[in-house]
Amino acid sequence: MRVKGTRTGAIVVSAVMGTVVLSGCGGDGESEAKGSDASQSASGSDGAREQGTTKVRAAYDKTAEAESARMAIRMKLSAEGKTITSDGKGAIDLAEGDSVMKVTAQGESIEQRVVDQVLYQKSPDQKAPGGKSWIKIDLKKVAAQQGLSNQQIGDPAQTAAYSKAITDKDVKKVGTEKIDGVNTTHYKVTVDVSKLPGGDRMSQQLGPTLPMQVWLDDEGRLRQQQIDMTLEAPASASAKPDNSASSNQLKMSTVMQFSDFGTEVDAEAPPAEQVTDMTGQALKDGNKQG
Template identity: 70%
Template structure:
């Protein structure tokens, strides 16, 4: 895809959800663990059952905190180009609203998600009509993607994917400290056909969603990592007589949660300062396949 498209995608996906798409990841063993991780652990049947239960319960345990600070780092690579983004802010775990600052390729964007609507403002840039904010209705985006809008509006919702797992899908890697907090690290593989929009996801991404999660002593999600390859369809704008190969987009995301219970106050900008870009975003998405 064009660099401009990658940049916009990186900014939007990074702050809103971590990953709308999930796909085939690297099947190799995890690389060196961070922060003093113990070696890959072999579990007894009882330990395996306990780990599976912990991973399944992670989203509910995290949501019980009602709010948290969140950071998310993402990397997108396609057609020899790479885009990175870094998002930081506060997430309302109960409502899925958030207030964040996202930086991609040296540009910082103020971003809010309120009632499943995404608002963005870039310093020094105005939307059509001279308005400082643009908005995209995530419910409409979700409908086009064949997904539930909560999968887009709530970053922590991706942890609920783990509810589809069985004991065979979970491996305890070891224990680590993240920002001084003790965590247990699990490697998880989820059958994508069990997820909303799973049939479509399988065609683009393969049969499994690989994740790594780090849970604290209270069972809450402290870190989630995904590394995947998305097979995108050829652009709908391509000429009929061309044989353009489907694009392959490599995506890597790392989300971290901290300061559970911190105050979250996400409000929509004044309506007169907002330009609705939902229809344009949907058209561009269709053109890119």
């Protein structure tokens, strides 16, 4: 596997994962009723586990009630012995998924906006093709190419599919921790990838399950969420027959934090005359890597 377009590629993944991860904890807050012949103590344990599942499923709805928040994203990509890191800070509209951020990747700072499922980026150090200030990538088209649904990319309020992919046995309470000075409860969550939209294709790259960790505050809102995943490249992506298995893997760790709920989010698309559409190039690069 080759890491191509590292600067933009890493940031695009951050933008996409932002909504995917946030959607992963949403739902209607309902847990499935289950019969049990276990002992009273086991039933108590099951009840606590089910309660944790209910809280995790309801986390996005609780968070969305605040309408907006400040957001920080830290991401690390590793492949072929190389590591790419990016850090982003900004604000997000929790209902619509629009956001404004400043992202630093490989020593460069980039202004980034997501508006109506379209990603816009501006680098102060270089012009986009055609001498324009901004580039844009249509995340809906990128999602379609990757076999993802629109709800995973641009509509974080639609989270029913993720809720169904999380069962009682997939949620474990780790303990209590402070995140940015706020008391939180830490849970480990396992998602059944096959139950997600586009799950068959996702399973080929991610495996059968997707591990997540979430930290919820006393109001049940997301304060931090982390995904550590390993993506498997197709065998044909390896140029050398003697490459080790690890050379066909891309490891990605994404940590998102939320604070200052209710903050103002001013996410507007740049003037059209200042924007170069790079969606076609992004799709072309995606085909090469896939």
